[in-house]
Each structure stands twice: as C-alpha cells, then as structure tokens.
Amino acid sequence: MSEGTMQRRAQRDQPAKRLNRVLVCAAAVPVMLVAAGCSSDSGSGDSADTAGKAAASASASPSPTVRAAAYGKLPEPCKAFSKKTLKDLVPEGKSGKEGTSDDISTRASCSWNSLDNNGVKGSQFRWLNVSMLRFESDVTRGPADELAQEYFDKQVQEAQAVEGAKSVKTEPVTGTGDQATAVRYDLKKKEGTFKQQTIVARVENVVVTLDYNGAGLAGDKTPSSDDLLKDAKNAAKEAVAAVSDANGTGGGKASAGPSKTESKSPSKSPSGSASKDASDEPSKDASTSPSKEPASKS
Numbered sequence: 271m272s273e274g275t276m277q278r279r280a281q282r283d284q285p286a287k288r289l290n291r292v293l294v295c296a297a298a299v300p301v302m303l304v305a306a307g308c309s310s311d312s313g314s315g316d317s318a319d320t321a322g323k324a325a326a327s328a329s330a331s332p333s334p335t336v337r338a339a340a341y342g343k344l345p346e347p348c349k350a351f352s353k354k355t356l357k358d359l360v361p362e363g364k365s366g367k368e369g370t371s372d373d374i375s376t377r378a379s380c381s382w383n384s385l386d387n388n389g390v391k392g393s394q395f396r397w398l399n400v401s402m403l404r405f406e407s408d409v410t411r412g413p414a415d416e417l418a419q420e421y422f423d424k425q426v427q428e429a430q431a432v433e434g435a436k437s438v439k440t441e442p443v444t445g446t447g448d449q450a451t452a453v454r455y456d457l458k459k460k461e462g463t464f465k466q467q468t469i470v471a472r473v474e475n476v477v478v479t480l481d482y483n484g485a486g487l488a489g490d491k492t493p494s495s496d497d498l499l500k501d502a503k504n505a506a507k508e509a510v511a512a513v514s515d516a517n518g519t520g521g522g523k524a525s526a527g528p529s530k531t532e533s534k535s536p537s538k539s540p541s542g543s544a545s546k547d548a549s550d551e552p553s554k555d556a557s558t559s560p561s562k563e564p565a566s567k568s
Contacts, residue, residue: 336407339414340474344402345516347380350509351400359482359501360384360396369401376404392490395464399481400509406475414475415448422449422472425479429453429468443503447473447510454499462487465495467502473510480506 348366356363362384369379379401386394405417430438435455443450450471457464464485471478482502484493 334409336409337413337415339405339407341404341476341513341517343375343516344378344404344476345512346374347378347400347402350380350402350512351505352508355505355508356382356398359505360398362386363396363398376406378402388490392486392488394484394490394493395487396484397482398505400505401479402476402509402513403479404476415472418472418475418477421477422470425470425477426451426453429470432457432466434458435466443469443471443506446503446507447471447478450506450510452499452503454495456495457483459485461485462490463492465493465498467495467499469502469506471506471510473513476513478506478509478513480509 348368351359356366360382363382366380366382369381371377371379379399381397381399384394384396384398386396388394403418403421405414405421407414408417411417426440430440430453432455434457436458438453438455440451440453443452446469450469453468453470455466457466462485464483466481466483468482469480471480480502482498482505484498486492
C-alpha cells in the first residue's frame with residue numbers, strides 16, 4: 271500500500287474516533303446526573319423527615335394550664351352589709367365611703383364612721399372598714415385560691431404585728447368562708463383606749479378583711495372588746511356571703527376552663543387583675559388600720 275493511501279485512510283479514521291469519544295462522554299453525563307439526583311433526593315427526604323418529627327413532637331407537648339378561679343367578681347363593697355348590721359355597728363354612721371380602685375371587680379373597699387356625742391358625758395366612737403381582694407389563676411404563679419391563701423396568711427400576720435398593739439389575741443373563726451381568723455388588741459392613744467378587731471377571711475379566691483374598732487372618748491367608758499368582736503364576726507360572715515351571692519348560685523365560676531395566660535396584678539385584672547401584685551395590700555382607703563386614724567375621724 272502506498273504511503274499516500276495510508277495517509278488518506280488515517281485521515282478518514284480520525285473523525286470516526288472523535289465521534290466515538292463524544293458518544294461515550296455523552297452517555298456518561300446522564301449517569302452522573304442520575305447519581306447526583308439520587309443523592310439530592312435522599313438529603314431532601316431526610317430534612318423533611320426531621321422537620322416532620324420536630325413538628326409532631328411540638329404538637330404532642332401539652333400547653334401549661336392552671337386551675338380556674340372560682341369567683342369572677344366582687345360585690346359592691348358599700349352594699350356588703352344590711353341596714354341592720356350597719357345600725358348595730360356604726361349607729362351614727364352615714365353612707366359608706368368607697369375606697370379608690372382601678373378595677374372594682376378585683377379590689378374594693380368601703381368604710382363607715384360613727385360618733386355618738388353625749389356632750390359632757392363623753393362620746394362613743396366606732397369605725398368599720400371592709401376590704402376585698404380577688405385573685406386570678408396564673409400559669410406561672412399558681413391557682414387563684416392558693417394565691418388568696420398566701421395573702422390571707424400575710425394579712426393575719428400584719429394584724430398581729432401592728433405597732434403599739436397591746437394584749438394581742440388571735441383565734442379562729444368558724445362558719446365564715448373557707449377559713450377565717452380574728453385578731454384583736456388594744457391601742458392606747460391620747461383620746462382614749464381603742465379596742466381593735468380585725469377579721470381576715472378567705473372564700474375561694476377572695477380575701478375579705480374586716481376592721482372594726484371602738485373607743486369611749488372624752489371620759490366615756492371603753493366599749494367591751496367581746497361585744498365588738500361578736501359584732502365583727504357577724505359582719506365578716508355577712509361580707510363573705512355577699513361575695514358568694516355576687517357570683518351566683520354554685521360559686522359563679524369565673525371561666526369554664528383553666529386559665530392559660532399569665533394574669534396581671536389584681537386590680538388590672540385577673541386577667542382583669544388588680545392594680546398591684548397579688549401579694550400587695552388593698553387600696554390605701556381599704557388598708558388603713560382603723561386604730562391608726564380614729565382621732566382624726568372623731
């Protein structure tokens with residue numbers, strides 16, 4: 271075979287070889303794409319499974335709940351007592367003075383003064399005050415009745431620790447709400463000796479604090495502490511009954527289900543809570559100790 275013939279055959283073979291290489295490379299590309307696609311699908315599936323499991327786990331976790339408050343409102347404080355009760359405790363008293371409150375459904379108070387002036391024979395002074403504080407259940411702080419229990423204990427302790435109090439006596443009171451305690455003592459002032467009776471009662475999620483004191487002024491005789499305490503107990507029982515009545519038969523549940531949100535302070539209220547923290551005192555008008563102010567009211 272001549273040299274020229276061999277060169278022409280080599281030239282004819284070169285395009286065919288190039289075509290074979292192209293076809294081989296082209297065939298390899300889909301294989302790579304398929305492999306890459308499989309790898310991508312596998313990763314996507316894993317992510318979806320992980321996300322799905324996380325969502326399922328989150329939905330399975332229960333939301334925090336707390337026992338609902340039994341009472342959802344308070345009675346009008348100046349209407350908590352019957353006319354007869356007011357006539358017995360504050361015979362010369364006029365209409366009650368309602369205390370200030372940001373939300374009367376959670377914090378309310380009313381007070382009455384009575385001065386029976388007998389001229390040169392002296393005078394009989396009486397002061398009656400009732401304050402009510404209602405608590406709402408709170409997922410972080412606890413059920414409303416337990417918060418009321420804490421406040422009840424604090425009120426009793428404060429009544430026992432009044433500055434200048436003499437002959438302090440504490441005793442349980444039966445038949446008044448879920449629990450009640452009476453604290454009584456003497457407080458001597460320049461006008462005379464004041465006999466103080468404080469009764470703290472709790473009914474469900476409401477704490478009622480009743481203060482009642484009396485004194486014989488300008489030489490009149492000092493009233494009997496036992497008589498004052500008896501009247502105070504009857505009044506406290508009446509105030510507690512007013513709370514229950516205000517919420518209707520069967521306790522008047524504040525809500526059908528447990529509260530799931532954090533309540534604000536008692537007077538802005540349970541959820542509608544109040545203007546101060548649950549452990550705070552009632553409004554100034556309600557919390558002022560009667561034994562600290564009788565002279566200015568006589």
